Amino acid sequence: MSIPIPKTIKKTQITTAQAVTANRLSDGAVVYLTDQNTWSAEIDDCQIVNDQGVAENFLSLTQELSGGLSGGDQVVGTYLFKVQLDGGRALPLSRREIIRTTGPSISFGATAAPKQPQI
Amino acid sequence: MCRYDEFDHAFVAERVDQFRGQVARRVAGDLSEDEFKPLRLMNGLYLQLHAYMLRVAIPYGTLSATQMRMLAHIARTYDRGYGHFTTRQNIQYNWPALADVPDILDDLASVEMHAIQTSGNCIRNTTADPLAGVAADEIEDPRVYAEIIRQWSTLHPEFSFLPRKFKIAVTGAPNDRAVTRGHDIGLRMHRDLQGNPSFEVMVGGGQGRTPILAKTIRNFLPVEHLLSYLEAILRVYNQLGRRDNIYKARIKILVQSEGEAAFAEQVEAEWQQIHNNAPGALDLPEAERNRIAAYFAPHGYADLPKQSPILDAALDTDPAFAAWVESNVQGHKQPGYAIATISLKPHGGIPGDASAGQMDAVADLAERYGFDEIRITYKQNLVLPDVPKADLHTVWQELVDLGLGTANAGRISDIIACPGLDYCNLANARSIPIAQRISERFTDLQREREIGDLSLNISGCINACAHHHVANIGILGVDKKGVEYYQITLGGVADENAAIGAVIGPAFEEHQIADAVETIVDVYLNERETDERFIETYQRVGPQPFKEKLYATD
Numbered sequence: 126m127s128i129p130i131p132k133t134i135k136k137t138q139i140t141t142a143q144a145v146t147a148n149r150l151s152d153g154a155v156v157y158l159t160d161q162n163t164w165s166a167e168i169d170d171c172q173i174v175n176d177q178g179v180a181e182n183f184l185s186l187t188q189e190l191s192g193g194l195s196g197g198d199q200v201v202g203t204y205l206f207k208v209q210l211d212g213g214r215a216l217p218l219s220r221r222e223i224i225r226t227t228g229p230s231i232s233f234g235a236t237a238a239p240k241q242p243q244i
Numbered sequence: 245m246c247r248y249d250e251f252d253h254a255f256v257a258e259r260v261d262q263f264r265g266q267v268a269r270r271v272a273g274d275l276s277e278d279e280f281k282p283l284r285l286m287n288g289l290y291l292q293l294h295a296y297m298l299r300v301a302i303p304y305g306t307l308s309a310t311q312m313r314m315l316a317h318i319a320r321t322y323d324r325g326y327g328h329f330t331t332r333q334n335i336q337y338n339w340p341a342l343a344d345v346p347d348i349l350d351d352l353a354s355v356e357m358h359a360i361q362t363s364g365n366c367i368r369n370t371t372a373d374p375l376a377g378v379a380a381d382e383i384e385d386p387r388v389y390a391e392i393i394r395q396w397s398t399l400h401p402e403f404s405f406l407p408r409k410f411k412i413a414v415t416g417a418p419n420d421r422a423v424t425r426g427h428d429i430g431l432r433m434h435r436d437l438q439g440n441p442s443f444e445v446m447v448g449g450g451q452g453r454t455p456i457l458a459k460t461i462r463n464f465l466p467v468e469h470l471l472s473y474l475e476a477i478l479r480v481y482n483q484l485g486r487r488d489n490i491y492k493a494r495i496k497i498l499v500q501s502e503g504e505a506a507f508a509e510q511v512e513a514e515w516q517q518i519h520n521n522a523p524g525a526l527d528l529p530e531a532e533r534n535r536i537a538a539y540f541a542p543h544g545y546a547d548l549p550k551q552s553p554i555l556d557a558a559l560d561t562d563p564a565f566a567a568w569v570e571s572n573v574q575g576h577k578q579p580g581y582a583i584a585t586i587s588l589k590p591h592g593g594i595p596g597d598a599s600a601g602q603m604d605a606v607a608d609l610a611e612r613y614g615f616d617e618i619r620i621t622y623k624q625n626l627v628l629p630d631v632p633k634a635d636l637h638t639v640w641q642e643l644v645d646l647g648l649g650t651a652n653a654g655r656i657s658d659i660i661a662c663p664g665l666d667y668c669n670l671a672n673a674r675s676i677p678i679a680q681r682i683s684e685r686f687t688d689l690q691r692e693r694e695i696g697d698l699s700l701n702i703s704g705c706i707n708a709c710a711h712h713h714v715a716n717i718g719i720l721g722v723d724k725k726g727v728e729y730y731q732i733t734l735g736g737v738a739d740e741n742a743a744i745g746a747v748i749g750p751a752f753e754e755h756q757i758a759d760a761v762e763t764i765v766d767v768y769l770n771e772r773e774t775d776e777r778f779i780e781t782y783q784r785v786g787p788q789p790f791k792e793k794l795y796a797t798d
Contacts, residue, residue: 148291148295150342151343153292153296155294201277220673221293224293225293225294229294229666230674230677231594233594234325
C-alpha cells in the first residue's frame with residue numbers, strides 16, 4: 126500500500142522526533158507508517174519526522190487517505206507519537222507506546238506459568 | 245438455567261447476520277470507522293492497544309458445562325487459548341480478528357450466549373449474586389429477577405441510547421456478594437414487615453473518577469412492581485441525565501446534583517404516572533415469575549447426611565486440602581452439599597485468566613460433581629455451586645492438577661485486577677504485573693491464613709474497573725510524566741456495609757508498591773486485636789498508624 130504524501134511541506138518549529146502509528150483494521154495489530162508510505166508491523170520500519178508542522182500535516186493526510194483504503198491496507202485510529210533515536214532506530218518514549226510495540230509485558234495464555242501454592 | 249425461547253433465538257441470529265454484513269461492508273470500505281465503531285460496540289467488540297477485544301456476557305454469572313466448553317472452543321479456535329473473566333460476569337477475549345467475530349457470535353448463539361449490551365450507553369449485562377440459588381442466607385433466587393430485567397432491557401427502545409452506560413446488580417440475600425451499592429441500580433432483597441420478599445432499591449452508585457455508593461430510594465419495593473419502578477428510574481435519568489459532559493453523565497452525578505430525596509420524589513412521580521397511564525401493564529404477574537423461576541428450580545439433590553465421613557477423614561489427613569476448604573468452600577442450603585470456589589488467582593498468575601484447557605476441565609468437573617453448573621464471581625473466580633461434600637477432596641485434587649487449587653479465596657492474593665496498560669486503551673499504568681508481584685509476596689499460605697480476609701484490588705486508571713475504591717486495600721495506577729505510580733486507598737468495603745476507601749498519601753513507584761502492601765499488612769498484624777479482620781482493625785485505629793509506617797522518613 127502506498128500513501129501519496131507530499132514531499133514539500135513548509136517546515137515550522139523543530140520538536141521531538143515523531144512517527145505515525147495506527148491499528149490494522151483486520152486484526153487490530155499495531156502498525157507504523159514507513160518511509161515508503163506503507164504500513165509495517167515493525168517499528169524499525171517507521172518513518173521519523175522531526176518537524177512538528179510536518180508531522181501534523183503528515184498525520185492529517187494519513188488520516189484522510191486511510192479512510193479511503195480498502196482490504197488489508199486499512200488502518201484505524203492513526204496518531205503521532207514521540208520517539209527517540211538510538212543508532213538510527215526509533216524507540217518509543219512512553220510506556221504505552223513501548224507496550225504497543227513489544228506486546229503485553231506479562232506472559233499470558235499458554236506461556237503463563239503460575240507458581241503452585243506452597244503449603 | 246434459563247433457556248432461549250423462539251424470539252430470543254431469532255433475535256440473536258438476526259443480530260449476528262446483521263453484524264456479519266456490517267463487518268463485510270467495513271472491510272470493503274463501504275462503512276467508515278466512524279460509522280462502524282458504534283455497530284461493533286453494540287456487539288461487544290472493542291479495539292484495544294494491540295488487538296480487538298470481544299466482551300461476552302454471562303447472564304447473572306451462570307454457565308452450563310456446554311456453554312463453558314464453547315467459551316473454551318472460542319479461546320482455542322479464534323483467540324490465543326485463554327479468556328479473561330471480569331468483575332461484571334463477562335468473559336473477554338483479547339485477540340480476535342475482525343473477520344472471525346461473526347463466526348464467534350454464531351458459535352455463542354448456538355449455546356444461547358451473545359455479546360449484546362456489553363458495551364455502549366445502554367443497560368449492560370445484569371449481574372447477580374454468584375451464589376444465587378444455593379446460598380444458605382438467600383430469600384429468593386435473584387437470577388429470576390436478573391433474567392426478567394434481561395428480557396425487559398434487551399433492545400428496550402427507550403433505553404438503548406442513555407446518557408451513559410447503565411449497570412444493574414441483584415442479590416436475593418441480605419449479605420451482598422454482588423456489590424449492589426457500586427452499581428447504577430442495586431437491588432437487594434429483604435422481607436417486608438408482612439414477611440413478603442421485596443427489594444431495597446439503591447440508585448446512583450459507581451466507581452470511576454467520582455466514586456459514590458448508591459443511595460436507597462425505596463426500602464421495600466414489592467417484587468411485582470420491579471419493572472415499572474426500574475422504568476421510572478430510567479425515565480428520570482433519560483430525561484435529566486447530562487449528555488454534554490461524559491464525566492458527568494452517569495446517574496450517580498444526577499442523583500448527587502438533584503439530591504437523594506428530590507431524585508426519589510421524581511422517580512415516585514414518574515412511577516405514579518406509569519401506573520396512571522397503563523395500570524398494571526408493567527406488573528410482574530405471579531404466574532410469569534413462577535414460569536421463569538422454574539428455570540432456576542433447585543436441582544434434584546440427593547438426600548445426603550449433613551456430615552460426610554469421607555470429607556472429615558480427608559480434612560484430618562490432608563492439611564493442604566483442609567486449608568482449601570477453609571478458604572474456598574462455603575456452606576450450602578442443601579445438607580450434604582457445599583459451594584466450592586475455584587480460584588483464578590494462582591500466586592504469580594494473571595487474575596481472572598483461564599486457559600481453554602482449564603475451562604474444559606472445569607466443565608467436566610461441573611458435569612461430574614455439580615449438576616452441570618458453573619458460576620462467575622465478582623472476584624473474577626469460578627464457582628462449582630453444588631458439590632457433594634463427599635466429593636470435595638476428589639474435586640480439589642483435580643483442581644490442583646489443573647493449577648486451579650489455590651487456597652486463597654477472600655485472602656490477600658485473591659486480587660481483583662483490570663487488564664491495565666498491558667491491554668487496555670484507556671489505562672495509564674499496568675495492573676497485572678503489580679498483582680503478580682504482590683501475590684508472589686504471599687505464596688506462604690500459612691501467612692495468608694494468618695492475615696485472613698482482606699480484599700486488594702488494582703485498577704490501571706481512574707475508570708476503576710477493578711473497583712479499587714471499595715477494596716480494603718485499593719491500588720490505582722497513575723501516569724506521572726511517563727512513569728507509572730500507584731496510589732493506595734485504605735478502608736473500602738464492597739459488601740452490605742459498603743464503604744469508599746480513602747487515599748492514604750502520596751503515590752508509590754512501581755518498585756515500591758509490593759513493599760508498601762507488606763508494610764500495610766505488618767501494621768495490621770501489629771495493631772489487630774483477637775480475630776479482628778483487616779477492615780475492622782482499620783476502622784478502629786484509622787489511617788494514622790499506616791501512614792506513619794508507610795511514609796516513615798528514617
